[in-house]
Every structure is written in C-alpha cells, then in structure tokens.
Amino acid sequence: MNNSIKPLVLISSVLLIAQFFLWNGVGEFWGGTRKIKPDLEVLPKVPSPEILKAFSFGDDEIAFRYNGYKLQFAGDGFGRVTALKDYDYGKLYHWWKILDDINHKSDLIVYYVAYYWSASQNPKRDVPYVVDFLEEHSDKDPSKNWWWYSQAAYNARFKMEDTDRALEIAKKLADLPKNLDIPLWTRQLQAFLFEKKGEYDKACEIILNILEGYNQKQISDGEINFMFYFIQERLRKMIENEGTEAVQSLSPECRVLMDQQKAQDLRELGKK
C-alpha cells in the first residue's frame, strides 16, 4: 500500500468504527441513534397565535388553510390509522379554536368538528369539546351559523345525553331574529327537548308562543297541523299517562286545547 494512502485508510477506519458506535451505542454512556425513533405523534403541538401569525408572512388565509389541511390528516400517515377515541380532544379543541380565531368565516374547521371529530368512540369524554366549539363558533355570527347551533344541540342531546346542555343551545337558536329565513323546527327544538325531559308545560308554551309570535301566513298548513297535533295528541297522551301532577302545571291555553281534542275524541268514540 502506498505510504501516502495509509493515514487516509487509518482515518476512514476510525471514522467507520465511530459511526458503528454512534449507531449502536456505547454501553451506559450512549444509547445509540438506532433507538431514536421518528416522532409519530397523533397531533402536532398547538402553536401560539403569535407564532402562527409570524409564519403566515402576512397571509393569514394560507396559514389557516395549510393548518386546516394538516388537521384533516392528523393521526393518519405511513399506513397508520388512529381511532378517534385515541386523539387528545383537549389539544384538538385548542387547534380548532386557534384556527377559528384566524378565520371564522370559513366552514372548514366547523365542518370537520361537526361531522368527523364528533364521531368519537368515547362520546362522554370527547363530545363536550365538540359541543363547546360548535357553540363558540356559532356565537361569532349566530344568524349565519344557525345550522351549527343545531349540530351542537344534536351532539349534546344524543351523544353527550345532556338535555340541559342541548336546551341551552336550543334557546340560542330560538332567540335568533324572527325575520331570519330558517326552518321552523329550529324554533321548536326547545319544545321537543322539554318534552323529552318530561316538562310538558314548557314544551306546550313554546309551541303556543311560536303560533302566537308568527304571522299565520309565515307558517305552512302542514306545520300548523303538526303543532296542534304535538299539543293535542303527543303532549296530551304523555300527560294523561303521567297523572294529575303534570296536568296542574299546564297553562290555561294549553289545557283548553287539550280538552277540545279530548272532547272531540270522546264524540267520535260515542258515534262509533
């Protein structure tokens, strides 16, 4: 071997040995790079609003879209799929909030939350975050976001099984301006929830208020028929099944409506 190459061969041999120990580790002193695994975290850490703004380079929309896009695929990658129950919903909630603060006009995040993240296999633990976010997003522009209030109420009622929480949200829906062109069921939602809770008097009052508060031309015949049916048939039968206590709390108007129907039913029974 040429004398001038010998030192180079020696140096490269030492470096190769060093590379081996760097990879493999040296006893207690160094664990080795082979033990350092890629960080396959389900969700990236939530940045502060300042950092998000700084790296948007003045274009908040692209920061919103890029991070929203990342959030859509968070937890999935390299053939790995994460069940929704395994996500940290506390962390997710902060992601939703921070992105919604950048752009609350977009439906991107709220859509993911209502139709994707709400499907957690552990609803009691995770869905409260969903309901809180849907409500907070809707509060930013209630008239435009009425649909998301209804989604929040739905999740509270059927996934959290918390009727009181659903009622809080349903009240916000019912209190939206009367001239807003939204379906009538959004105003009736509280009545159905009160019915579920067994508070028939309140359910009846809400339906009566809708009948009185709206111009009759604004309500279709089918809708009016349903509201009368709701009071005179559904509520009446529930009240009759539950006895005198429920009857006592009814308002005179509700009682009159129910008695009318009861009299008619008896007449029809007599004819038969």
Add this chain to the structure above:
Amino acid sequence: MNTTVRYIILTAMRDWLFVGIIFAIIAAIFFSNFLGSTVMIEQNEMKASFLSAITRMVLIVGMIVFICFNVRRSFENKEIDLMLSRPISRVGFIFSYWLGFSIIGIIVISAIAVYISFFIKSVNVTGFSFWLLSLIFEMLVINAFAVFASIILVSSVSSVLLCFGFYIVSRMIGFFNYILEKSYTDLTNLDFYSQKIIWVASYCMPRLDLFAKSEWLVHGIDFSTTAHLVPIIQALIYIPLLLTFAAIDFTRKQF
C-alpha cells in the same frame, strides 16, 4: 428608454425566464389543484388560497433571481458601459431597467390572472381585482429593491440573499410591530437594543404583509377598514424611494 426596456424583455426571452416561470406556475397550478381536491369541503377556496400563495412565491423568487443575475452579468459583460455610451441619463437608465423588469412581471401575473378567472370557481370578483392589483404592486416594490440591491452590491449571490432577507422581513414586519407593542420586563441590554433595532427597522420597511392577501380571493374585501388601500400608497412611496437610492449609487459609479 424604449430601447432599454425592449432590451430587458429580449434578455428575459434569451434567458428562458418566461418559460421557467410559466413552467413553475403550471407546476403550482397542478400542486394547488391536487391539494385542494383532497380536502373534505371548500375545495375551490383551498385551491385559490394555495394557488395565490405559491404563485406569489414563484413570481417573487423568479423576479429576484432574474434581476440580480441579469444586472450583475450586464455589469460584468460591459453591456451597461455600452448602453451608457448612448444618450441616456443614469436616472433614466435605472428607471427603464426597472420598467423593463416590471413589464415582464406584469406579463407573468396576467397569465396567473387568466388561469384564476377561468378555472377557479367561486372566487370573489372584487377581492380578486384588489388581489391582482396588490400583487402587481408587490412585484413592483420587489423589482425596485432587486434593481437597487444589484446596483449597490458587487456579487449577484449577495444581492439575491439581501432581496430574500428584505422580502421575508417586510412580510413579517407587521408581526414584529405587534410584538414590540407588548410590554416586557427583565430585559437584558442586548434584548433592549435588539428591540430598538427592530423598532427603527419597522419605520423603514414596507408593510408587504398587507399586500395580496389570499383571503381577498375567498371572502372578498372588508371595506369597513382602509387596509386594502395600503398597498397602493405604500408602493407609491417605496418604489420611487428605492429607485432614487439606486440612481444615487449608480450616478456615483465610475466606468
């Protein structure tokens, strides 16, 4: 002046700049379409946002690199000496150089505008008009800075790096302002003077973070504020300022 402008456009054709930038923009279109189509909802909004950000980056990087290398090469090849032998003032020379590069930039932006107006659905028309105008002004400011940097510096690589630094800081200056307005305690001397430097710099830098916002394409312009007018005023102040600085340096150069 016309001859110099025509010469700049000719050099752009000779350098295959148009071809390069158009290819990059086509790649940006494919990329943003691909990303936008994989999102669950608001696909068009996603495409518009990504396209706006990527094409802006392609345009700015392309113009900076082209201007800096073109001007330095013209110095080294003695093309500038030759041009100055004609009856043209040095101030006029700087202006016509900037104008030539700007015409190239406007041609590229027109291609982007044609694509967005025909192929991206649900773009807000008013927002799009302001975005386009604002992107042109942003390109004009950057062109002026690139001409200035390549005149004052002898290395094209240094000019490119200076332009990138200027562009990034100008796009972050709004954020720096926001941070400076917060009160901090327990500052060391170094922290204190660093803040002061940023504070002084914020007075001198243009607010490029207020230019060509992608949200204008998606949600339109918020006319309750005057933020959408800032790009026009800022460009009207900053372009002549940079061209004047470049002209001062160029006038003092000995050939």
